[in-house]
Amino acid sequence: MIKPQPFKLRPPRGIVFDMDGTLTRPQTQMFTDMRRALQIEHVKIDILDHLATLPDKEKQLAEEKLAQIEESYMLKTEPTVGVVELFQFLSRKNIKYTVCTRNLMRPVLHLLETHLKGVEFCQPVVTRSFRPAKPAAEPLLHIAAAWGFEPKDMVMVGDSRDDVLAGLAAGFTTILLRHEDNAKVADDFPQIDYVIHDFHELVELLD
Structure with missing residues (x-):
């Protein structure tokens, strides 16, 4: 300690x-996959902050992508x-x-x-x-x-x-x-x- x-x-x-x-x-790769799915892997911005900047329709699609990634990693928890x-x-x-x-x-x-x-x-x-x-x-x-x-x-x-x-x-x-x-x-x-x-x-x- x-x-x-x-x-x-x-x-x-x-x-x-x-x-x-x-x-x-740890499942560190999950966050890399999330950033790639949102096309922000090379941008210094928080994932949730990025979601907040999106128009409603784009935000919904982005949230669905994140949920799918989250679910796939959830099964390997x-x-x-x-x-x-x-x-x-x-x-x-x-x-x-x-x-x-x-x-x-x-x-x-x-x-x-x-x-x-x-x-x-x-x-x-x-x-x-x-x-x-x-x-x-x-x-x-x-x-x-x-x-x-x-x-x-x-x-x-x-x-x-x-x-x-x-x-x-x-x-x-x-x-x-x-x-x-x-x-x-x-x-x-x-x-x-x-x-x-x-x-x-x-x-x-x-x-």
Whole structure:
């Protein structure tokens, strides 16, 4: 575990998890395929920001393309090692948990029904229908407000720049799950509170 130190807050009351690359194994190629489908693979623009600029008809077609790509990768989803044990631990500790993703709801439901039977995310589950999406703080603050918790009582766990930026902007304790595709994120954001390599390390932080 990088930056080992006592948990800087009392045990959190709630944790928000990203999905792709966090609760599931990374599928980085999916985002490349999405950008190619939208013909923005060489343009520095966020995918959802690009969608927002399109006229209604073009936007609908673009959203259909993204949904098809998302569905094809959804069928190949593998859960991250230790995720079931992590949720069992959080339930025993009475720590609320949910998902904030830039995906559609269908992949979230697929993950639950296929790989996480018996797991129930606390509502609200935030998907890309919520605007603005990560990296804005609003989706995380929406969850905290729904639970009646202060940002200082909340944790964001993710693997991307969007997750880190959202967590920091919301005032959550921010934890990066590091893997082979995101090593540079930790270097670019020294203000991240913790960098972990697996969920066993997260349990150690919280236990």
